[in-house]
Structures are given as structure tokens and as C-alpha cells.
Amino acid sequence: MTDTVTVDPLATGPDIGAVRREGGAIKDGTGYRVFRVVNALALTLICLVTLYPFLNLVAKSFSSEGFIAAGEVNLIPRGFNTATFSAVMGDPLFWTNYRNTLLYTVVGTVIAMAITTTYAYAISRPRLKGRTFFVGLAVFTMFFSGGLIPNYILVANFLGWRNSMWAIVVPGALSVFNLLVMKSFFENFPVELEEAASIDGMSTYGVFARIVLPLSKAVLATMTLFYAVGLWNSWFSAFLYLDDKELFPVTVYLRNLIAAATGTESVTGGAGGDAVQIGANIQSVTMLLTVLPIICFYPFIQRYFVSGLMLGSVKG
Amino acid sequence: MSATEPEAATRGGAPAASGVAPAVAVEPTRRRTRAFGRRGRGGRGEGGARLTWRKALRRDWQLYTFLVVPLLFLLVFRYLPMLGNVIAFRRFRPGGSIFGEEWVGLYYFEAFITNQQFWTVFWNTVILGGLTLLICFPLPIVLALMLNELRSRRYKKLVQTISYLPHFMSIVIVAGLVLQLTAVNGTVNQVVEAFGGDAVAFMQRPDWFRTVYITSEVWQTVGWGTILYLASLTTIDSQLYEAARIDGANRWKQTWHITLPGIRPTMMVLLILNIGSFMAVGFEKVLLLQNPLIYSTADVISTYLYRVGIQSAQFSYGTAIGLFEALIGLVLVLGANGISRRVTGASLW
Numbered sequence: 268m269t270d271t272v273t274v275d276p277l278a279t280g281p282d283i284g285a286v287r288r289e290g291g292a293i294k295d296g297t298g299y300r301v302f303r304v305v306n307a308l309a310l311t312l313i314c315l316v317t318l319y320p321f322l323n324l325v326a327k328s329f330s331s332e333g334f335i336a337a338g339e340v341n342l343i344p345r346g347f348n349t350a351t352f353s354a355v356m357g358d359p360l361f362w363t364n365y366r367n368t369l370l371y372t373v374v375g376t377v378i379a380m381a382i383t384t385t386y387a388y389a390i391s392r393p394r395l396k397g398r399t400f401f402v403g404l405a406v407f408t409m410f411f412s413g414g415l416i417p418n419y420i421l422v423a424n425f426l427g428w429r430n431s432m433w434a435i436v437v438p439g440a441l442s443v444f445n446l447l448v449m450k451s452f453f454e455n456f457p458v459e460l461e462e463a464a465s466i467d468g469m470s471t472y473g474v475f476a477r478i479v480l481p482l483s484k485a486v487l488a489t490m491t492l493f494y495a496v497g498l499w500n501s502w503f504s505a506f507l508y509l510d511d512k513e514l515f516p517v518t519v520y521l522r523n524l525i526a527a528a529t530g531t532e533s534v535t536g537g538a539g540g541d542a543v544q545i546g547a548n549i550q551s552v553t554m555l556l557t558v559l560p561i562i563c564f565y566p567f568i569q570r571y572f573v574s575g576l577m578l579g580s581v582k583g
Numbered sequence: 584m585s586a587t588e589p590e591a592a593t594r595g596g597a598p599a600a601s602g603v604a605p606a607v608a609v610e611p612t613r614r615r616t617r618a619f620g621r622r623g624r625g626g627r628g629e630g631g632a633r634l635t636w637r638k639a640l641r642r643d644w645q646l647y648t649f650l651v652v653p654l655l656f657l658l659v660f661r662y663l664p665m666l667g668n669v670i671a672f673r674r675f676r677p678g679g680s681i682f683g684e685e686w687v688g689l690y691y692f693e694a695f696i697t698n699q700q701f702w703t704v705f706w707n708t709v710i711l712g713g714l715t716l717l718i719c720f721p722l723p724i725v726l727a728l729m730l731n732e733l734r735s736r737r738y739k740k741l742v743q744t745i746s747y748l749p750h751f752m753s754i755v756i757v758a759g760l761v762l763q764l765t766a767v768n769g770t771v772n773q774v775v776e777a778f779g780g781d782a783v784a785f786m787q788r789p790d791w792f793r794t795v796y797i798t799s800e801v802w803q804t805v806g807w808g809t810i811l812y813l814a815s816l817t818t819i820d821s822q823l824y825e826a827a828r829i830d831g832a833n834r835w836k837q838t839w840h841i842t843l844p845g846i847r848p849t850m851m852v853l854l855i856l857n858i859g860s861f862m863a864v865g866f867e868k869v870l871l872l873q874n875p876l877i878y879s880t881a882d883v884i885s886t887y888l889y890r891v892g893i894q895s896a897q898f899s900y901g902t903a904i905g906l907f908e909a910l911i912g913l914v915l916v917l918g919a920n921g922i923s924r925r926v927t928g929a930s931l932w
Contacts, residue, residue, distance in 0.1 A: 299834045306732050313726070314745045317802065320760040321748075323770060327763070338768035338776075386653035389646055396639035401650065404657060410859075411913055413664020414905025415885070416892045417681075421664050425681045438660050441653065471645035500753035503867050507893070518755045522871065525759050547763060554759050561751050569747060577814050 321562075327551035328352070335547050355552045360512060361520060365556075368516040371505075372498040375436035379494045382440050383449060384487070388475060391453035402450075409443045423508060434508035435516070439501070445490050448578050452486040453479070489575040492568050499561065521553050671903035683899065691903035701904070704887040707880055711869075712861040714793060719800050720857050723808030724850065728838065730809060731816050743813075746806025758871035761799045762786060786872070789880040796872065796881075800865065811849050819845035851929035859916030862908050884908050 322342050327335055331346030339345055355361055390401050413421075418438065428434035456479065464474045480487070502518035509515060515523075528546030640647060666682065671691055673683030695701040726746070733739040749757065764770050765785040772782040785791045823841045832840065866885035873881035884904065892901020916931075924930035 296833060302834070303732065303734075306729050307738070310729060310733070310738075310742050314742055317745050317749060317806065319770070320764060320802075323764070324760065336768060338773050341770060341773070382653050382656055385649040389649040389653075392643075392646060394643060395646055396634055396636065396643070401654075404654070408657065408661045408665075410916065411665065411909060412661065413667050414902060414909060415888060416898050416901045416905055417664035417667030417670070418660075419893060420667060420670075420675075420681050420898060421660070424677065440660075441656060471643070471649075475649075496751060500751075500755075502753065502755050503870075518753050521759065522755050525755070525762060525871075547766070550759060550763065554756050558752060558756055565748065565751060566744070569744060569751075572751075573747075573810055576810055 321558075324551050324555055327548065328555050330548070332548050351548050351552045355549055355556065361517070361553070361556075363513055364515045364517045364520040367514060368499060368518065371432060371435050371516055372495050374432065375440065375498040376491055376494045378436055379440040379442070379445075380487070380491055383442070383446050383490060383494075384480075386441070387446050387449035388453055388479060391450045391456075393458075405441070405443050405446055419507065428508060430509055430511050430514060432514070435501070435504050436498075439497075439504065442493070442497075445493055448575060449486060449490060451578065452483065456482070486575075486578075489571045489578075492571050493575060496561065496568070496572075517553075517557050521550075521557055524550055524553055668902060668906050670899050671906045673899065675898045675902075677896070677898075687899075691900050692907070694900055695904050695907075701887070703879070704882045704884050708862060708864060708883040708885075711793060711796065711883060712864045714797055715800055715864060716857055716861060718797055719804055719808070720854060722801060722805045724812055724846070726805055727809040727812035727816060727846075728842065730813060731842070732834075743806070743809070746809070748806070749803045750807035752803070754865075754867045754871060757799060757803055758868060761795060761872060765795055786874065787876045789877045792873075792877050792881040796865075796869065799868070799872075808853075811853065812846055815846045815849040816842065847927065848929040851923045851927050852931060855916060855919045855923055855931055858919040859912055861915055862912045 319342075323340070326340050326342055326344045328351060329344035329347050329349065330340045331348055334340050334345035386405070389395055390398055390405075392398070395401070422434050422438055423429045426433075428437075460478060461474050464478055465471075469477070500518065502516065502522055505514075505516050505519045506522065509519070524546065528550060634642075663681075670681075670683040672686060672688060674685050674687050675683040730739055730742060733742070766772070767782050767784055771785065776782060783791065785795055819842065823845075824837055827837050827841055863885060864883055866883070866889075869881060869883055870886050870889065873886060885908070888901050888904045888908070891897050892904070920930050
């Protein structure tokens, strides 16, 4: 009865991952065991180095100027105070600009999603004549684009969007990467579902709004996050097209703060006047308040980003 | 290429640091066959008969209405500026046509080619781009391999979560952090002084700019850069490792002979993309970090273009430089793609 006892390894499919994890038949050499310890330690060190700037930022936010100026603030706040927070949050311009960021992010995301979703759906349908052409039209812009100045002339001179919200939210409204991710998602949609709906008398609009969109919540959420985080972090188009302080997003507010502080520093030759140090203090708090929403949401949104990137790269 | 275009760089969909997103295949060959298999399906009716445009429009007019706004958008915000590049060859007057007033031939190209300052920023760009490529391209591979050796799943997840974090920060924040850490009283100088050195005003010394820039680039991009490698590591057949073990290969040999060849297609695709964005070295970050004291190393083509083109309003001159930069980018990506296809079989399309 030996035959019944001997299990065919191929038939049961051994968990090779487990074999590898356990060290398999051949034991790991001493060299490899040393390597594993060193590797784990090195990765811990990498994590600490990655986190350090943020921790330093938090420490500086709660420290007094004197200790920062003396270069004594690392991980622990020195001369603990929350006065800087009150100072920054007491500036009405900061809140105006913060609200602008929120507004630009929401409006920009809505516009971008509308364009991306409709475009992606149309080019994902095999029955669309001229499909290859419409795909190519978008993909070509990834490799060649009008430069900075033609774009600037178009938006500022031709469209007259200087000091207008539209200059921030419209020109970047389509990311070809996101478009291709969505297209590949819609392509995997069973055609039968739509055919059945259209036999029941549903129009293309009906199919799109009542069948396709409700079933695509995951990819829609991912794309919304891509656009929203991009818009929240963006500063250059606002810097380029806006002169009116009241219209700035908070990133430009922060940029001007930093530019003012470092400008002083280079004039005084790094000797460090008081203005610079108050700047460093206020800079830290402003930076902290700007990244706070991202940091709070980060643990929840991170996996959407990872899955979106994978979806795009494997199927794009 | 597209980093000279403000929107593409700031919000190119977030996942890629550069404007050119890796929207291309990790498994290029597979993608090619798929695309090939699909060719010719579009534009055929149910019977497989060739559809005329008139019939297609009548049957699918609702579907075509989906395209109206996106195509209008592409036309105005992507293709119009592309045509706007023509002002590199035409004199532009503020308030005049966006396509310029009269032909001037290669006047503006000659202007920058004979300009000594242009060549300074050109070589700065090449050096900074080259260093970025040399250092920021291989490090994600190393980090991915290190993560792959971790046995604790939870610890691996933790390291990943932490190392992805800088990718989500605005460039303004990154620049702010860099300026604070490298300040005379910043952490870097505290360390220098702890080892008995003298504090260095890093951001006022041209010889330090490249080091500071590359370091911040490593901090910001390496963690996120591991994602595609980690994904392709999981696709390697684990039986290969088992076979190698039986043949007596140690871990190092397994890595060298199985893991690295296994992720080679991913490496090639990302290398091509990196080479394509070579000339567009982090425009926004350089712009935020530089100051006149360190222009001799910190000024690159895109920031020079911004200063002369936008701030000094020399639109045609700036456009000529931008076009030159974009063409180099295009040639680099096509060249790298061609070489890669011939040598390794991996390519973008």
C-alpha cells in the first residue's frame, strides 16, 4: 500500500512559498542569516531617515524661535508653545488660501473626472468607429506637448484666464495615464450586460449612468483620489497665472513664505536675523497644516494609489 | 518633455513624479499581442461588414456625444499649444496672434545657440539629469530586493507605507523641508558639527547643490519607485527558486540568476521612461530650491526658460528653447526604446 502513502507532490501542489520561508530542504548559511539581520536593520534605518523630516517639522512647530535658531531642535520640541499655531491660524489670508485650495481641488477634480470618464468610456467600446485614432490622439500628447510658453500664451493671453480659477482647474483636467487606466477597466466590462440593457430599451446614456458608473465605483474612487491629491499639492499653475493674493492656493502661500524667509537669509549671509527664525517657525506650522489632510487620509488612500498604479502599468 | 508643461508636471495624475507616467506595460510583449488582437475590431458592425462613418454616426451618435467635450479639451489645451510652438520661428507680439506675426526662420535658435549662458544651463541639465538617472534609477530596484527578503509580512507592509509617504507630499513641502534641513542651523549642520566639522551654508554654495538635489530626489522617489518592481517580483515562478536551491545556488546566486532576469522587462520599461524625462529634470523642485547665488550649478534649461521666457517675456526665444528641449526628450525616448527593443526585446509599444 505504499502507493497510497506516497503523495504526488505535483498533484497536491506544495506551498513552495512556505518551503522557501521555512528555509526548505537546504538550511540557510550563516552568511545569509547575517544578511537578513543587516537587511532588517538597514530597512529600519531607511524608515527612520524617511520619517525624520516630518518629525523634525512637528518638533519645530511646537518649539520657540530661540531654540530653532540655536540649532537645538531635532525630534523633541524645545521651549514648547502653541503660539506659532495661533499666529498662523490668526492670519485671515491663510484661511482664504486654504479655502481656495479646497475649492480648486473639488472643482478641478469634478471637471477632470467628467472628461476622463466620458472619454475613457467612449474609447473603451469596440463598436466605436475610429477608436484607434481617438486613443492615439490622447496618447500622442504624452510624448510631445506644447511647451511652457505656448501654454502660458494660450491661457493667459488668448483665453484671458489670468487671475481666474479656470486657469488652475481646466488646463490639467486630463491625465492620459488615468485615462488609460479607466479605459482598460471599462474594457473588461461584460458587453452582454450592456446589450441586454439596450435590448430592454435603454439608451447609451442610460447604460452609462445606471449600469456602468455604479459598477465602477472602485476605479472611480481611485481616479478621484489621483486627481484630488494632484490638485491639492499643485502650485505651479497658480504661481504662473495668479497675481491676486486672495486667489492663491495654500501651496503658493507657503511658497511665498519660504521664498521670503530664504531671501532674507541669503541677504544676511546666513548669519540668521530674527526674521529668518520666526520664518522657520511659521514655515513649519504652515507646512504642517498643509500636509495634515494628506497625512490623515494617507493610510486609507495609499492602497488605492498602489492598485491604480498597478492597474495602469499592467494593462495600460 | 512634458514637465515643461505646467499642468502635466503638477498634476500628471500623481502616481508618477514626472509628467510621463508609466502607463505602459510591465509585460510589454503581452500588451503588444493584446493590442494586435484587438486591431480591426473597431468600426465593424455586427455582421463584420465595414461600417461607413455616416452609418456609424447614425447608429452610435449617443456614444459619439461622449467624445465632444474631451476632444474639444484636447484640441484647445493640448494641440493648440503644440501648434503654438510655431512662434519659435515667428516673431510674437503681446496682444497679437498666438501664432506670432512674421516668420523669422531660425533667428531664435541661433540666438540661444550662440548664447554662452544657454550652454551653461544645458550642461547643468545634462549633469543633473545624468546623476538623477544614475542614482535614482537603480535604488528602487535595490530597495525592492531588500523588501523582498523580509519574512515578516507585517513589517514589510510597514516599511512600504513609510517609504511611499514622501511621494504624496507637495513639491512645495519637499522644498521647504530641504531648505530647513540644510539651513545653517538645520539638522544636517547639527550632524556636521557633532562630528567636529564647521557648519556649511549648503544652499549658498554652488558645489553642494547637486548633492542636495539628488539626496532629496532619492528621499522623495525611491520608496514609491519600488511598487512596480515588487509587483513584477511576485510574478516570478517560485519553482525556479526551488530548482536553483536543489542545484546548490545560494541566495546571492538566486538573486543574480533568477530575480534580476525576472524583473528585467520592468527595469527596461522604467529605464526608457527615465531616459525620456532626462532633460526635464524636476523643473518645479529646482525652481523652488535655486537662488541666484547658486545659478552656476542649479540653473537648468527649464528654469532658465521660465526666467527668460515668462519673467522677461521673451516668448519666442523661450519657445525655441522649449522646443529644442522637447525634441531632445523625444529623440532620447525613441532612441532608448529602439535600442531596448533590439537588445532585450522590451519596449514601450
